[in-house]
Amino acid sequence: MGNKIIRVLVFILAFAIAGYVIVQYGVLSARNAGLVSFKLQKPDFHLTPWVYVLYVHILTALLALVIGPFQIFLKQSKTRVHMHRRLGYVYIISVTVSGIVSLYLSLFATGGWISGLGFVGLGVLWVATTWIALRKIITKNVQAHKAWMLRSYALTFAAVMLRIWLGPLVLIFSDFEAGYRVVAWLCWVPNLLVIEAVIRTRVYKNRPPASSI
Secondary structure (H helix, E strand, C coil), X not given: CHHHHHHHHHHHHHHXXXXXXXXXXXXXXXXXXXXXXHHCCCCCCCCCCHHHHHHHHHHHHHHHHHHHHHHHHCCCCCCCHHHHHHHHHHHHHHHHHHHHHHHHHHCCCCCCHHHHHHHHHHHHHHHHHHHHHHHHHHCCCHHHHHHHHXXXXXXXXXXXXXXXXXXXXXXXXCCHHHHHHHHXXXXXXXXXXXXXXXXXXXXXXXXCCHHHC
């Protein structure tokens, strides 16, 4: 029952954030988004070409965000194998592109080098875990592939956690930049720690009894 609730919650949050971002950056104007409007207050900030790179990052990250739950939570069957593989390639390409362009965006991160370093760490680990997952499935190591995909999606889910944490942090610090420095790390480090604990718990439970070894 608990696992079903977590799965439903992940689906809801992923699609809710995707919908919010599409409306904010697609239907409305990027200039009205909280982060962009804050950056525009800086006299030395230039909207272009930064905003075009931001749109590439947003589009590819959203693709990965909404694809991930279908890949992780839906049981595989013979009829779903080809779809799983196709979506997997889209996910990998999306993460790779989004992770690479995020390194450029981190150079202009709100909050300076502390935020920038947090997003660089996220981007590098995001791409690395995804490609390790691909390598594991190429070598037919299904269990390792699943574990690395969980790590990858935990980092993808940073897009959700950033928006959940940012508001409360800004209220706590009474300063947008201070809150952003913290959220640049808080949006992904706890995700990775939690999913690592889940993976290790599963490995321990699936370990054969000592008497059968």
